[in-house]
Amino acid sequence: MKENEKTLTIGLYTSSSWNVPNGHQYKVIDYAIRKFKQEHPNIKIKYESGIQQDDYRNWLSEKIIENKTPDLIIVPNRDFNALASEGAFKNLSSFMWQDNIKNSTFYASTLKAGQYNGQQLALPYEANPTLMVMNKTLLQKFKIKTPSYDWTPQQFYKLCHQVTYSNTKKKYYGVTMNYNWQDAQFAYGAQIFNKNDGNVELTSDRSRRAFALIENIVNDQSTFNVTSQLFDKGRVAFMPLGLAQYRTYTSYPFHITRNNKFLWKCTKMPGMEGIKATPIETTMFAISSKAKNTKGAWEFMKLLCTNKKVQREVMKTNMGCSVLPAVVKSTQAQKILDEKVINFHNLTIKKLDLIMKDGAVLPKFKDYNDNLEKLDYKIQNALNAGNLETQLFNIQLQVNQSETN
Template identity: 40%
Template sequence: MKKRYIILSVLLMILVIISEIFIYQKKQKVITIGIYSDSSWDVPNDNEYKFIDYVVKKFEKENPNVKVKYESGINKNDYLEWLSQKIVDNKAPDVFIVPSEQFGFLSSLGTMRNLNYFMDLSGLNTDDYYPTNLKAGMSAGKQYALPLESNPMMMCVNTDLLKKEHITIPKSGWTLNDFYRICRQVTKDTNHDGVVDQFGYADYSWKDAAQAYNAKLFNSQGTASYFNSDKVRQALTMMEKLYNLQKDYKVTADDFDKGKVAFLPMTLAQYRTYESYPYRVSRYSSFSWTCIRMPGATPDINSTYVNTSMVAMSSQSTHPLLSWKLVKFLSNNGDVQQKLFTYSQGASVLKSVMKSKDITENLQKENNADNALTEEKFVSIMAKSQKYPEFKNYNNVMQTADYLINNALENGNVEVQLSNIQNQIQEELAK
């Protein structure tokens, strides 16, 4: 009798446990997040899912009745196709990462929910962010995505080469005229064999020059272009001067790696990747270098372009409040943003994180101490930054512009071709 009682008690306990699990699962809500496995910035990434696994674990711990799920194995090149198909099938993830170059396209489809109401409801402090990063997720004055990670462009400088030529290392606030003067001074035949073997720059483009003049290329809707404007003309005239310094030579980033070039534009993600072990062993180990702000036509111009990856809530989500909670958690939680900096190659979008002692020490340890990207340098870079234009057809139009202008530079007839280039770009916008 006693044995039967024990068995019945055990069975009853099992039934209670099963019942509790069933009730818990009934209460438990599942939200999904769309992500890709590799870096947002096209640099090596050894950490893959470490960041998102950290986020999921931390978010679920703080929200016990929530389960966050994601689909693994999607790389960045396939991500837009994967996400588009999910949207078409009405199975879009509740929350999804938005690559910087795809924001214009995705916002044009109405796939992202307007976040202004949720921001007001939760009292989100927009001053937490660098303005350029926050603006990246705006369209027509509405916030459709919050910033996740930042990747500003910087100018890397071969400091050994400049010291050899008795040239002072430029400071933040230097100008395009300074850039041209130094490039002209260092471009020379150093071994007197009749062949130029030292150069001023590699990979500085007409787009960088246009940004240096704060030249507006398109209107915000992507319906009008301004390639025939005075500022664009000034930028291309300067680019022609720079191009002519070394037009008979194809100078590349490989030449910078070999210590033969003074300047090379580089993103923060590239800088962090190639100044750290093991990549530094094969790159930039034979000379000293540092990074500073991109030059502007005048010191006050926002001469630095910044790419920003973002996080958005799907307009199809059936759990909007919970999805907003995850969006804010990814973008605005200091611990999460600090972990993102550790596992990724870009920068946190929160001012407080980038100014923290841990980040400063991380940068010092990560890089050669003499050339490390300090907090002061980063703040200087972000203070004069601007987001990339964003409209549905931007990437395709810029490919056309790039081909036409580079061809004109090579043929030495930019001034003659500019009106024709303007007409062709306008036709492309109308498609």
């Protein structure tokens, strides 16, 4: 064994990928290292502890500049496009082919999260799908039937409208303000970025319908300030929430301290028939294009991302979701979801599996996140001013011109 194959370096951050309380930052990694050592006793694994998630990108950039990039790198969703476009990662296709790892091993949208320019540059490790949480007690109060799993954006709006107009003093609201224009675009399956050149397209029929949905919700509620705190007080019918946040919210001790006196239920995000409308954040692992121990990095990555026991541990400790359907659909996964939960919140593995299969796939180009931020700023301003419909073409023009300049 060569000298550099005796050590494997990993780039990690300490905190939870999903900003939920997590007292066991390295528990899953340490568990995986112990398993790895049984098969590879000669390889020493090193990682630097204590790097906060907010500082991780800068830390990694410095390592890349110093030519000290770790062999294996954890990659949050939002950093993937930029790093992939800079050639920071190795293509994994030949490794996957050699070890007979099929695409169907993973949920499709989580695997696609690690693709760039037609290459598989990262494998998914952990996912945080968005659920739609509802206040069942409030819906019953207004004699509204809880929506079915496959509800459309039109049905969603109808229910929000009903809640808002069922009370004359506007003390109750349809949905919290974190149901945003991007969620609406997903619901209608609108492609706001052109696949080929990243140009913005806001005026297609689907996009316009999605923007109309958001405008209608905002106009009905006559305030932007429908917060999660109002939901906690029992005054809002619906709230989008990441799975990790949902599991934290509904479990002991957090549920007790939040003092929720109503019944919770969760379902899939609304979407048109045949449209994959669920936003899913995916944390991945990638092998550095300058890795000194590529073989070791691949073996450990494979353990982290495809081993069922490790993936179960991910789900248990990190509050997100496994990226493997085989793990999510297991009876052990149901036990994990039911652990510490206060009163029955009916998140079944069957429902979670359907939600994971509904994952929307985000565009893949270098400046996607920057462009999205610019766009978000302009759209929010137009929404606040109440003239989004008339501003769409102008916003499209401004964003696309700033790209070409």
